[in-house]
Amino acid sequence: MADLPILVTGGAGFIGSNLIDALVARGYPVRVLDNLSTGKRGNLPDDGSVELIVGDVADAQAMRRAVQGCRAVVHLAAVASVQASVDDPVGTHQSNLVGTLNLCEAMRETGVRRVVFASSAAIYGNNGEGQPIDEDTPKVPLTPYAADKLASEHYLDFYRRQHGLEPAVFRFFNIYGPRQDPSSPYSGVISIFTERAQKGLPIAVYGDGEQTRDFLYVGDLVELLLQALELPVVEVGAVNVGLNQATSLNQLLDAVGDVLGGLPKVSYQAARQGDIRHSRANNTRLLQRYRLPEPATGMRDGLAKLLGL
Ligand code: NAD
Ligand code: UD1
The missing domain is CATH 3.90.25.10 (UDP-galactose 4-epimerase, domain 1)
Structure with missing residues (x-):
């Protein structure tokens, strides 16, 4: 089991490649599925320690090939820009929802259970009103991006109840750090x-x-993602990821x-x-379930x- 790879979808991107550096440093074998739309080969180690499958999460067969034989999945592949989803809702949906559904099916078919999912604070819309938002705050997805993230959470929960998937759902607030690509007006x-x-x-x-915004440094996020891969049991319910x-x-x-x-x-x-307008995480649940680096x-x-x- 320990030798089976961790699949990181979107692993050639900003968060994915930072995670992969940490996984490789800890001796994990890693496989990546990425269509290189915003990610880059150059973000990945070039010493053969990572297997890169160039493919689209919206392609069910590519997804199945990538999931087959893995120990667990970190599902990061998505169009990460809220504004891009406003400009191209249909194209974005292929990556951001169809991709998640393909992943769920591939995991069901291959018996892989653990998946760490990058959801987003965007699902709360403007419900924060400047106050810290907890996970039970009503969801008001104002954009196609947010709608797809929220729907992805619901599909993952269906596959948890029906097919025994173990989703660890993180609602990232705003993440920043090295390799976040500044080259597009859509960038962070x-x-x-x-x-x-x-x-x-x-x-x-x-x-x-x-x-x-509630900004979190990517190195701190990576520590949380690693913990989610290793937890013996994942508690049900999504977790906000921010510093409050x-x-x-x-x-x-x-x-x-x-x-x-x-x-x-x-x-x-x-x-x-x-x-x-305002986005700030109530991170009580995060601190109950995970260890944020101290100090962050x-x-x-x-x-x-x-x-x-
Ligand atoms: P990124 O654009 O650097 O990474 C996304 C990766 O996914 C890229 O490598 C890209 O090439 C790949 N990708 C996109 N569509 C794909 C597809 N259809 N098939 C295969 N690969 C595809 O962005 P990031 O900031 O690293 O975001 C990673 C994840 O975290 C995304 O799901 C994003 O929505 C989520 N997220 C990010 C933030 C943030 O502040 N950066 C906050 C909340 C959620
Ligand atoms: C970001 C993430 C999104 C995530 C969400 C969760 C990116 C690209 N987007 O969206 O994936 O789900 O956090 O909270 O990582 N702005 C400027 N000038 C610029 C660029 C942006 O004023 O040149 C403003 C935007 O209008 C916005 C704020 O900066 O008010 C943050 O924008 P952005 O970094 O794109 O992040 P979010 O939209 O919060």
Whole structure:
């Protein structure tokens, strides 16, 4: 059992490749299924320690081949941009929901049980109102991205009840760190702001910059994902993953300016459609079930690590 690979879908991406470094360092064999749409081969070790299957999670056969013979799965493959899902709901749905359903079927057929799933705080919509959101907060998926994540949770729960899958569902809040690709307007805000600040390029803030997010450094997230793979028993119910800390984009810009010693020109533009105003995790359940690194990585330390300083 110990020698069977862990399958990481979306393993060539930002979170996946950070996880894989940790898995390889701990001696796990790793298999990746990734269509390289936003992920890159270069994010993976090139020493043969990782088996890469280039394929689409929306392709049921590719999924079955990838799942066959694995010990467990970490399902990260998805279009990660909320805005991309607004612009292309049908295309996004293939990756973000059909992919999950294909995974559930492949696991049922092959008898693989444990799956760690990357859901999202986006499913709560604007229900936070600036207060920390707990897992029982009503779900208001405002975008196709959020609708697909919520539906994926429901499918995983169906396969748990009906077919014995062991889903560990994490609702990530905003994750940042090395290898988050800044190259698209759809990229995560910290990757965009830090790259543009380093290059002295103007920064666009959508809205007034007072929207808040609960940012978690990817290295801290990876520790949680590893624990979820190893838990003897997964308790039922999704878990918020955040620090219970709200940072506004304006505060984020101040931190980036501090770490880099200055900022380029910042302009304020129209807010994005469907954009969430405040997002902050009540992480009580997380702290009951998992061990967050103590202390967790603070924003300035995380930015310094991201920037290699
Ligand atoms: P990413 O874009 O770097 O990684 C996604 C990976 O999935 C990429 O390697 C991409 O090539 C691959 N992929 C996309 N569609 C695919 C498909 N149809 N078939 C096969 N591979 C496919 O993004 P990330 O930030 O590493 O996100 C990983 C997961 O975490 C996603 O499910 C995302 O929705 C979720 N998530 C991320 C955040 C965050 O703040 N980064 C927050 C909440 C949830
Ligand atoms: C992010 C994740 C999403 C995840 C969600 C959970 C990415 C790309 N998105 O979405 O996968 O499910 O967290 O909380 O990782 N902004 C600017 N200027 C820019 C870019 C963004 O002002 O150049 C603003 C956005 O309008 C938004 C905020 O920054 O208000 C955060 O945007 P973004 O990093 O795309 O993340 P979310 O939409 O929160």
